[in-house]
Amino acid sequence: MKVKRYIVDDVSEAVNMIRNELGSDAFILNTKEIRIGGFLGMFRKKRVEVTAAVDEAAIKPSKRPMLPVRQPERKSVPTLTEEPSASSPLLPSNAIRERYSQAPFADSGRKPSLPSTDLQMDVDVADPLKPSSESIPFYDKQSATLAAVVQTIEEARDKKQQSDESSELLQELRTMKEMMAKMARQQTYRSMPESVMKWSKRLAEQGVEPSYVEQFAEAVNQRLQEQGDEGIASSYEASQEVLLSWLQHVKGNGVDSTTRIIHFVGPTGVGKTTTIAKLAAEQSLNHRRSVGLITADTYRIAAVDQLRTYADILNIPLEVVFSPSELVRAYKKLSDLDLIFMDTAGRNYRNELFVSEVNSLLSPGEQTETILVLSMTHKISDMKMVASQFVKYGVNQLLLTKFDETDSFGAVINLVKEFDFRISYITFGQAVPDDIRPFDPKELVKRLLGDPADD
Known part of the structure; x- marks a missing residue:
């Protein structure tokens, strides 16, 4: 992924620059207002910083004419056997040659050692198209870091989206479960005797919470089924027994004699x-x-x-x-x-x-x-x-x-x-x-x- 930052006057200017440089597949990662320039913190100009990115795989290579490769020039130094140019600063003059041919070298039988006449000086001209480590801009490292951050954010966003979908699914399942339980309770109520419904309705009118009314109705209905009698008198006695079973441990002992x-x-x-x-x-x-x-x-x-x-x-x-x-x-x-x-x-x-x-x-x-x-x-x-x-x-x-x-x-x-x-x-x-x-x-x-x- 290629990421680039633009500092422009407005977003529309940045959009044109992004399209021209990164192509139509580029997208904007972030925009924010900044202030640049000024003197001692004053008179700073307002600008917009736009960060854009594009997938390098989606960038189509542009068809540009091939530039001719410039071959390095090779400059040579002429040998001493050739007639040197009088103006050449690299070759010894005639006076120097005569001095080397005289004593004390003649007495020793040694020949004077002159600089090598076959010396060739190669000068390589640097290829301007060849990249070097020093030519890599500093912002390329920032771009790579930003690309990694963007990828991490996208992965976290995908995980959050999956988590949200799972939460929605669980919520739907809970809702369906509650609905089915409610339908089952309604079906159970329809099958309950009228006498049980009567006392259950009475408790609801007295302000007993619905969950406790349901427990009461189920308990009374079970007692009536065991007795085989669903009359008003039997249901009233069963209702009393259920409520007393709930309250049997509630009664206190008053003021205890040991309490001070x-x-x-x-x-x-x-x-x-x-x-x-x-x-x-x-x-x-x-x-x-x-x-x-x-x-x-x-x-x-x-x-x-x-x-x-x-x-x-x-x-x-x-x-x-x-x-x-x-x-x-x-x-x-x-x-x-x-x-x-x-x-x-x-x-x-x-x-x-x-x-x-x-x-x-x-x-x-x-x-x-x-x-x-x-x-x-x-x-x-x-x-x-x-x-x-x-x-x-x-x-x-x-x-x-x-x-x-x-x-x-x-x-x-x-x-x-x-x-x-x-x-x-x-x-x-x-x-x-x-x-x-x-x-x-x-x-x-x-x-x-x-x-x-x-x-």
Whole structure:
């Protein structure tokens, strides 16, 4: 491949030069603007640098007349026997010849040794058409290097094109596989009993994600086939069994007797402060445990006053901390108590910076727990985002609030299936300490499926 660089005023001028010098098979590799000349970096003229190349195999040799080969001239020096020219500077004069013929050479019997008369001086005239190593321009090396670079780029481009074609083929295969799986599921749904479709539709209306609805339908249909009964009552019982099997490991144990510190985390507006007051009253009045409160919620207006009011009603101590360094002092003051509830600030926990900030306030240990508080009135996408942020820090306890403010409970299935949470309590009102109770999977299943007598 032959590569050549042109510096011109515009590209059209370069195109004409390329066609004249490299032929119509040449192509342009690169164009760029440069500035040349000037004085002290000023008054430089704008030019265009165009790099073109052509495949040498594609260049047709031009028919030019053959130049006659110039033979080297050979100049000879006449011998001394010939009559020398008087003006020849290469031959000895007569005076010099006579001096060589005299003594002391005559006495010694030796003849004087004169310069060789047969000396021939050959002068070769250099052939201007013969290339030499010194006549190879420096840019030929650059051209060879550039040609190798162009070849490497072309090979990389071919490989990338093949890779792109393979990726497109794989994507098409995945799309076809998903389409076939979807068609198979649709065919399976058509063959399912109407009773199974009824309860599957009910779960979908409750906000359960489609993938879990499909698993539910397949599991219920399999149970009905084993029983040989596809009636509404049988399908309802099978649906309950499937959902309970999903929730049997979800129920938590409440506040363990060995636990000493419980941290409550969660976004704004989920009811952490009210929930802490309910649990503090339940542990203090029903279980006769000495309870203390710590709050780090200094961002929300009147948050400290709200918790202080509950502490005064229950006659339990309260400590307020503004930084992690003050926690040591607060724990020391409450060291003689059986149980400590700690309230953290509600923040936008979709932001991982806030999650790490609240995590720095949590005191790890064998006698501590951290409970994530979420509201049933929030969107499932927001709940999952917040949950994923805290799961990374080892949080696996969940407390759900505001069950009385919604009729959609599918979010519970989505959360426990994806994050494997344990749920100890749910709340369903503002009354302290009445509107809180342990999580009951059977109650949730009844809320999800509804009452079959109502259909």
